[in-house]
Amino acid sequence: MSTVSTQPAPLEPLSQGQDRVVNDFSIQVATANGSGSQSSNNVLMRSIFQMGVPISGKNLFPSNIMGLPTWFTIRASKDNYVARKKEIDILIAMNPETASEDVRSLEPGRVVIYEQRLKLSRLRDDLIFYDVPFTKLAAEIVEEARLRKLVANMVYVGSAAEILGIEMSEVESAISKWFKGKAKAVSFNVKAARLGADYVRSNLPKKDPYRVERMDGTRGKILIDGNSACALGSMFAGVSVVTWYPITPSSSVCESLIEYLEKYRINPQSGKATFAVIQAEDELAAVGMAIGAGWAGARAMTATSGPGISLMSEFVGLGYFAEIPCVIFDIQRVGPSTGLPTRTSQGDVLSAYTLSHGDTRHIVLLPGSPFECFDFAGQAFDLAERMQQPVFVASDLDLGMNNWMADPFPYPQRPLDRGKVLSAEDLEQAGEFARYKDVDGDAVPYRTLPGTDHPLAAYFTRGTGHNEQAGYSERPEDYQDLMDRLARKPQTAKKLVPQPVIEGPEGAEIGLIAYGSSDVAIQECRDQLRRDYEIETAYLRIRALPLTHHIAEFVSRCRVVYSVEQNRDGQMGDLVRLEVGAEAAKICKILHFSGLPLDARFVTNRIVESENGKND
Amino acid sequence: MTDMASTATPRPRKVNRLGLAMTEYKGLPSTLCSGCGHDAITSQIVKAFWEMGVPPHNVAKMSGIGCSSKTPAYFLSTSHGFNAVHGRMPAVATGAVLANRNLVCIGVSGDGDTASIGLGQFCHLLRRDIPMVYIIENNGVYGLTKGQFSATADKGARLKTGVVNSLPSIDCCALAIEMGCSYVARSFSGDPRQLVSLIKGGLSHNGACVLDVISPCVTFNNQPDSTKSYPWAKEHEELLHQIDFVPYFEALEEVDYQEGESRDVRMHDGSHIRLRKLERHYDPTDKNAALRMLHETRQKEELLTGLIYVNPSSKNFIDILNLHETPLTQLPEDQLRPGPEALQEVMQSLM
Structure with missing residues (x-):
């Protein structure tokens, strides 16, 4: 049984000689918490979405109300990858506190759009810099200092839109949507965005490869x-x-x-x-x-x-x-x-x-x-x-x-399932009622609700030991019977809970098990493995506990199963190991627990390292 | 059922206005120590619910953990009961009452369950003025764990074992008033007549009703110098007033008292609490006076009993939340699940 530890993954290199990277990049906006950047970040994200480009937006924020640094990451992906991407392609640096560190952490060839006063271009000579006097431009629109800060944020949206080729009409409609048509707010935010775009157009020629081009990847989608x-x-x-x-x-x-x-x-x-x-x-x-x-x-x-x-x-x-x-x-x-x-x-x-x-x-x-x-x-x-x-x-x-x-959520088709509840009429017909008796053999008893007008309805609910009639009991047999019945409940539950989703070719030797928000990173990772390393994988996504029979079957047909999760100990991996018994040694844990969302390259690298190790 | 309203004054009858005998309001035999004050309270709960003609199936009996919390098994055996976890009965009761506003909710708790582990939930239940009768069976001691002091034990009190309590006690009545409770009373398990009227008053009230009932623990805390003992309570009990209760379904007899000697409080359901003046002049609707009185009698080491504070027109949490008249538990699916056009509208707004 091996556990692959968390190591920083190598960064994705920018392919040499690429002069056009279309609809495939990540933007990180660095601001201070409470500076109103939520509006501008959302407008920028939504403008790209409205250009038809699939996106995701992730907010990395501190436990703080105002002042501490916060980062918002937008990933645009023509291929529909919406997991976190570790590499930042475009940094919008608004926060003096973190600007130097943020700039230093970029890979060569990346882009920095920054507040002119921060003078960041002195820090590196292998990046593409665009300096914009956001605050100065904002001052042209509003005088009040606090408001100016908010507006400065919308100026960077305009500048970024101009640099990337996002149509101003989409920025304007995103502003209108965000501010719910409030005329005054819409008006000066639109003005700010236009000002940011105009400045770029007149002063800063395009030097970087990243572009947004209209596509049809978001029609009918919701955010x-x-x-x-x-x-x-x-x-x-x-x-x-x-x-x-x-x-x-x-x-x-x-x-x-x-x-x-x-x-x-x-x-x-x-x-x-x-x-x-x-x-x-x-x-x-x-x-x-x-x-x-x-x-x-x-x-x-x-x-x-x-x-x-x-x-x-x-x-x-x-x-x-x-x-x-x-x-x-x-x-x-x-x-x-x-x-x-x-x-x-x-x-x-x-x-x-x-x-x-x-x-x-x-x-x-x-x-x-x-x-x-x-x-x-x-x-x-x-x-x-x-x-x-x-x-x-x-x-x-x-x-x-x-x-x-x-996709828009479909209206639920099934009527509500209110479970086994006996009405006064049911009780009259049955002529008896034992609250904790397994009548149907599925370990689930019948219940009555307080207020039911029938002499048989009442029972006493307690956290102490009880018998089938809900009476207090310390009798060993009553306790054991009750606990045995409760232990059988998962057998019934297994048939009712969402079943796992299993993908990938039948013959794949390498299996992946994951759950929850990891799914998008796993999907991307499987594409990376196929494209970059010619590794085919099967994938089982757990959607509920208790685990179902699918788990053992899946593990049994794989040579190795990488169990990927976002905690230190591989908690689900342990449950899977218990479930598969003798085949537990096949489970190899890949654990990501930095507090940041899982990224695909991390998992891909771990699997490749592990597979190479095996071949040595 | 109200056509029996014409019958005369309450005389214990064989059946109540629902045609039920008092035995139908009883529960299982008590397993508490013989002579326990709690059993005396249980008897008055049975009597009050029977005399009021509360339909047993509509009652929810709630409790936490401890000797007192066992007692709901000893009354109203045809009502649903819920023995929750220690100190957390208020939360469970709150959920149940909001879910089904037609339930008549009675909670029985002890001084440990209420004033120590459950103090926070007790306070917040009262802040929300959840409509229920909350009885604290107060003996100043933990019985089930064999005799440790609770937070209502008086400073300087001495247990049979010789242990002396060095911390001040919590006055549940004063606390309840501060927290916004709209019906606060204190009684003594050895005073059944007063107790039954106070319980009935609580049942007629449209908010939280706290009854702090001194209920001696005959096993661990009944030595004569204990302020929670029978001998001490009998000797120190000070009645605020004589209490009579006239339910809404019985005629209110005109009584010719001297000015200032009697006072009727009209309750939410139309019942009346009739308070007859004893030595002192006391207005139970005056919150400040109530708190002052509690502080004074405490200093004088008197056990003051009676209706300490009432606001008969208080607004409870159900009123504040403006809940549907039909209990939430009885709403049909078409009222619980908005139609497809609602989902459509939300989806449109997210595009």
Whole structure:
């Protein structure tokens, strides 16, 4: 069993003699947190998107409100690669604090568009420099200092657009969209962008190879972050009780959900809400409320991140043992402890899967795209009620907070699955009711909701030992029977959870296993391996825990399986090893845990090194 | 059912207005120590719910962990119950009540469950004024773990083992008032008449109702010098007023009291709490006076019981959230899932 350690991957060299690189580059904008660059970054990204070029936008931000450096990376890719690309092709340097370091870290031949006052061209003679007096130009539009800073950001959008060949009309429509048509804001931001473009046109001849040319790669696509997609999925799954405690990077799940709910789930005539949102006092209360609401029969959810998961541990065990539905979104960030609160990770796999003391196993859904965030959110509510247990949706900061392209989400076709709930009529017909009895042989009992008007309906819910009738019991047989039944639940769940996606030729010797936001990097990596090294790979993307039979079958047909994930210990790799037993030695872990999103070249290099090592 | 309103004053009858006998409001036999104050409280819960004619299937019985938290098994056996985790009953109750606003929610907790591990959730439940009756069975000691002090034990109190409490106690009533609770009362498990009226008052109230009930632990904290013992409570109990409760479905008898001797508080559901003046003049709707009174009696080492504070027209969290009249749990799919045009509109905005 080998583990490939994290080493800095060699950078992608710029091919010699390339004088035109079209629709295939990355831009990094370096600014200070809180300087209003969110607007300008989004406008720049959206302008390229509107030119029909596939893009992704990733925000690398500090745990800070104002002042610390922040970087926004836009990747444009005619080939639809939207994973993080490690190499920066175009740097827009606005932040004096980081400018020198940012410039020094570029590969030769790359481009720097920078604030003239920073005098960066003195630092290197192997880069292409464009200096623009952003602040001075901004001063021509607005006098007020704070506003000038904001406007200066839009000036760089205009300059970059001119250098790259992005049509000004697309910049203008992106501005109008971002500022939602607010006339005044639109007007001076458009003015700023034009000023930036005009300056470049009159003063700075094109010296670099990067170009945006109109193509047809984004027609009909949407731009969305995974957290908004989770929120939409929850609303269309009929969520009615939402409890939360603010924590980065999960807050925007509930914040967007509140926005959507207020728009679509309040009766316009009566003003009455078909939902309750509670900002709780802490994560313990948040999950406790969700469990109380789930018990009462509502579709209930909470959203959190690693520290919140730790706090929820006791309650989640209650939910498992007393068999109460609720949905928990875990938007993972870097741990342990407070860790790197604004960086991405897949470090909660094991803790979410087995959260709480004693023997516990939870269902964990692992969306790999915004569409899956939407779709799995819906499935999570169905599963929670069908299986009567807490269900996790484990996303991460990269998927949750960054900008992703997607096809518009289709309207859910299946009716809501509210699970095995007995009404008063059902009870009358059955003539008996035992809350924790496995009537159907699928390990899932029937439940009743408080308020059901039938003498048989009531039962006592408890986290203490109980028998089939829900009575308190310390009898060894009762406890063992209960635990055995709970242990059988995953057999039923395996048939209901999203099954893995398996791609690649049947005969490929090399297998890849990954999950969640790693998918886009893995797709690109497989193309790199095929194109650059003639290595064919098979790929299994895990989409849920518990693991299904597909895993063992997949591993069995491969010579080696690289298990790629974004945590230090290879948590999923360990679960896979347990699953495949004797073939565990085939699993080779590739682990990326810098807090930055996974990039394809990192994985490709690891696999190539490992395969070369084998051939030596 | 309200046509029985014409019948005269409450005399214990064989059946209540729903036609149910009191036994139908009972639960399993108690497994607490013989003589435990909690069992006396359980009896008054049974009586109050029966006399009020609360449909048992509509009741949600909530608790945390501890001796007190076991008691929901001993009343209303045809109601759903939820024995949650230690100190976290308020969260579970909040979720349940918001999910189904028709539930009549009663929570039973102890001084450890409420004032130590659950203090935060207790406070926030009251801030939100969640409509429920929250009973603290307060004995100043942890029973199930065999006799450690809790945070409501008085400073200087001595356990049977000789251990002396050196920290000040938390006054759950004063805290509840500060937190925005709209119905706060203190009682004693040895005063069933007062207790049953206070519980009924809580059931008629449109917000959180906290009943801090001194409920002696006969095993670990009933020595005469303990401020949470039967002997001490009996000797030091100071009644704020005599309390009668007249439910909305019974006629309110006109009583000819002298000016200032009696006061009726009209509750949210139309019931009345009738307070008859004893030695002191006391207005339970005056928040500042309530807090002052609590501080004073505490200094004087009096056990003040009665309705300490009430705001009968408070707005609870359900009102504030403007929830649909139909419980969220009963909304049909077409009200929970917006139509395709809504998704279409969102998708369009993201293009």
